Amino acid sequence: MFSTSLTWNDLQFLLQGAWVTILLTLASIAIGTLMGVVCGLLRALLPRATLPLAWLLDVFRSVPLLIQFVLFNAFKSIAGLNISAFSVACVVLGIYAAAFCTEIVRSGVLSVPLNLRRASRSLGLSYTQDLRYIVLPMATRVAFPGWLNLVLSVMKDTALVMWIGIVELLRASQTIVTRIQEPLLVLCIAGLIYYVMSLVVARLGARLESRWQEND
Amino acid sequence: MIEIDNVHKSFGELDVIKGVSLTVNKGEVVSIIGGSGSGKSTLLMCINGLESIKRGSIRVDGTEVHAPGTDLNKLRQKIGIVFQQWNAFPHLTVLENVMLAPRKVLGKSREEAEALAVKQLTHVGLGDKLKVFPGKLSGGQQQRMAIARALAMSPDYMLFDEATSALDPQLVGEVLDTMRLLAEEGMTMVLVTHEIRFARDVSDRVAFFRNGLVHEIGTPDQVIGNPQRPETADFLKSVN
Ligand SMILES: Nc1ncnc2c1ncn2[C@@H]1O[C@H](COP(=O)(O)OP(=O)(O)OP(=O)(O)O)[C@@H](O)[C@H]1O
Ligand SMILES: [Mg+2]
Numbered sequence: 521m522f523s524t525s526l527t528w529n530d531l532q533f534l535l536q537g538a539w540v541t542i543l544l545t546l547a548s549i550a551i552g553t554l555m556g557v558v559c560g561l562l563r564a565l566l567p568r569a570t571l572p573l574a575w576l577l578d579v580f581r582s583v584p585l586l587i588q589f590v591l592f593n594a595f596k597s598i599a600g601l602n603i604s605a606f607s608v609a610c611v612v613l614g615i616y617a618a619a620f621c622t623e624i625v626r627s628g629v630l631s632v633p634l635n636l637r638r639a640s641r642s643l644g645l646s647y648t649q650d651l652r653y654i655v656l657p658m659a660t661r662v663a664f665p666g667w668l669n670l671v672l673s674v675m676k677d678t679a680l681v682m683w684i685g686i687v688e689l690l691r692a693s694q695t696i697v698t699r700i701q702e703p704l705l706v707l708c709i710a711g712l713i714y715y716v717m718s719l720v721v722a723r724l725g726a727r728l729e730s731r732w733q734e735n736d
Numbered sequence: 737m738i739e740i741d742n743v744h745k746s747f748g749e750l751d752v753i754k755g756v757s758l759t760v761n762k763g764e765v766v767s768i769i770g771g772s773g774s775g776k777s778t779l780l781m782c783i784n785g786l787e788s789i790k791r792g793s794i795r796v797d798g799t800e801v802h803a804p805g806t807d808l809n810k811l812r813q814k815i816g817i818v819f820q821q822w823n824a825f826p827h828l829t830v831l832e833n834v835m836l837a838p839r840k841v842l843g844k845s846r847e848e849a850e851a852l853a854v855k856q857l858t859h860v861g862l863g864d865k866l867k868v869f870p871g872k873l874s875g876g877q878q879q880r881m882a883i884a885r886a887l888a889m890s891p892d893y894m895l896f897d898e899a900t901s902a903l904d905p906q907l908v909g910e911v912l913d914t915m916r917l918l919a920e921e922g923m924t925m926v927l928v929t930h931e932i933r934f935a936r937d938v939s940d941r942v943a944f945f946r947n948g949l950v951h952e953i954g955t956p957d958q959v960i961g962n963p964q965r966p967e968t969a970d971f972l973k974s975v976n
Contacts, residue, residue, distance in 0.1 A: 638786055639823035639882070643837035643889060644813040653836060657827045732827075 525700045531709075537692030538713050544609055544678040544688060549671055551614025556621020561651075563622060564629035580619040586680050588612050593684045609681040617674050624670065628663030629655060661732050668725040672718050689713060737761055738783060738893065738926070743792035745778055745948075752778050754948035755792070760893075760926055765919045767927045767935035767956075770945030771971060776928040777820075779945075780895045783926070784808075784815045796893070813841060816886030820898040822878040824870030830857065831866040834885045842889070849888075856884040860914050876907030880914055887918075894918060896927045932975055936960045944968045 559577065562570045580588070592612050596603065632655050640650045682691035693710035697703045738760040745753040752775045760766045768776050781787040783794055785801050785808040794801040799811055825833050834853035838844045844852065857863055860880040870878050879899060886894060896915060900908040912934050919925060919938045929935050935942055936956040943953040944963075952959055952968045963969045 635819065635821050635823050636825065638781075639817075639819060640825070640836075642784055642786060642812055642815075642817045643885065644809050644841040645837060646809050649840050653840060654825055658825075661827065 524702060524705060526696070526702065526705060526709075530696045530700070530706075533696065534689065534692050534706075534709060534713065537687055537689040537710075538717065540686065540688040541675065541678050541714075542717065544606070544613065544681065544686075545671065545675045547610040548613030548617050548674055548678075551610060552617025552621050552670070552674070553667070555614070555618035557625050559618065559622040560625025561629060563626040577619040577622050580615050581623075585612070585616055585677055586683060588616065589680055589684050605681075605684050605686050608684060609678075609686055613674060613678065613681070616677070617670060620670050621667065624663045624666040625659065628659035628666075631662045632658045664725070664729060664732075668721065671721055675717060675721070676714065737795075737797060738924075739793075739795040740779070740783070741793045741795075743779070743782060743794060744790045745775070745782060745787065746790055752948055753782070753789075756948070756950055757792075758943060758950060758953070760924060762892075762924055763922050764940045765923075765925045765927065765938050767929055767939040767942045768945055769929065769932065769935060769942060769971070769975075770951075771974075774945040775948045776945050777897050780817065780897050780926065780928060783895060784812050784817055809841070813889050814892040815895060816889060816891035816893065817895040818879070818882050818886055818897065818899045820901050822870075822875065822882045822902070824873070824878045824881060826870055828869075829866065830862060830868050830870060830873070830881050833870065833881060834888045837885070838888050852888050853884070856888045857881070859887070860884045861910070874907060875903045876910045879903060879907075879911050883911075883914055883918075892924060894923050894925045896925065896929070898928050898930060901930060930975060932960060932972065944971065946971075 559570075559573060563574060589609070589612050593605075593608055595601075596608055636654060636658070637650055640654045641647075645653065678688055679690040681688055682694075687695070689710055693706045697706045700706070738758075740756055740758040743753055743756045744751070756775075756779060758766070768779070770776055778787060782789050783796070783801065785806070789802050796811060796815065800806060801808075801811060824830075825836070828836065831850065831853050834856060835846075835849040838849040838852055839846065854863065854866065857866060860883055862877060862880055862884065865873060865877065865881075870881065873881065883899075899915065900911050903911060908931070912931065915925075915927070916934075916938055927935065927939070939956050941953060942956050942959040944951045944959055944965075944967075946967055952963060952965050958964070959968065960972060963972060
């Protein structure tokens, strides 16, 4: 019946690729979230002054990620920077995620009604206390679903780093396909791994959200 | 004492307050009535510095509210304000809503703040809702929570901006009762209200606002019972 030349070694190779995908996702989401929270807050609170920042981030949001990878990689060689392909990938993906995260955070902050902020200020809370105890917690709840989507999409976008020579999950599966010529099977397995990873993220997120929703 | 002296306020080109003077003495209850857009809410927000003014001065206990050096966060601790929209913080429980400012602004310990909050919430009849999130409360309950939240700062003044206007008719009474209690306890209050009968009951003085000016002011019996100016009479007719 069913026979395949896919070996145990190949599977391990796939899982190693998946591990790289996870690391890349974690690193770039960490960078992106950190920068995104700062930039998003600035954008929401000082909209005029940070307009140039918005233009810059627009560039990163609109230029296809693949072009950004190749350009940054080329820039790296030209400038003679001695950094690994993995770091390049983290930086590019991180900034890309930051550009989206900025918008997510900004709209979260702007969703907090002005009336609530007036109420908290009228109790004597300072500007920063209002941000910390009212605006940020409320904005987090609003921004969270969008942020979760960002995590899932960045996880899939990590596949593009194979163009700068990193072996992540998709690249690993292609290598195996080339050797054993069973694309359907291998891609199904790779797809399944992506699915499981996304499922875990989505489930964790859903659990957090439902805990918040109990309150409303 | 709140001393409002010839205050002007505009939003861009729109002049909203055009020279209002009004003094509210310690222990006094002053109601402000008047048509929509006459600047009542704006005046309340100028009193605690949530809105800036263009000209004139507002002093609270002698402190110039709009002077550059004034510590507004400090000043606001003694001026409670309750808005038309009850403005509960939805991510905090009822108890946490009330505890927040005493803890973070006054620096009280958790135990102290909690005892204080429980006391105020019990006072407004919400002693059994401490762990509930505001989303689960009725409008009247949320508004009473907002009152307790303001009172937890032990303010010397309470400003109410149409505290009952957004409530279903059957919930208005409970909030008015809470406010009446406060007036009887001697709180200095400024009430913006459309509840004319209530204003007549609890106020020491009533001010009728029109076009950004105090059009008529006096005791409730004068202004509501026997208005001297035709516009005041017309307004009273229109709300009854
Ligand atoms: N933030 C703002 N920006 C621009 N215009 C404003 C602002 N707030 C209020 N106004 C305008 O100022 C005028 C007075 O508003 P205000 O809310 O003080 O009236 P009010 O007497 O409280 O009316 P109501 O009984 O409807 O609450 C209105 O014409 C309103 O449109
Ligand atoms: Mg108003």
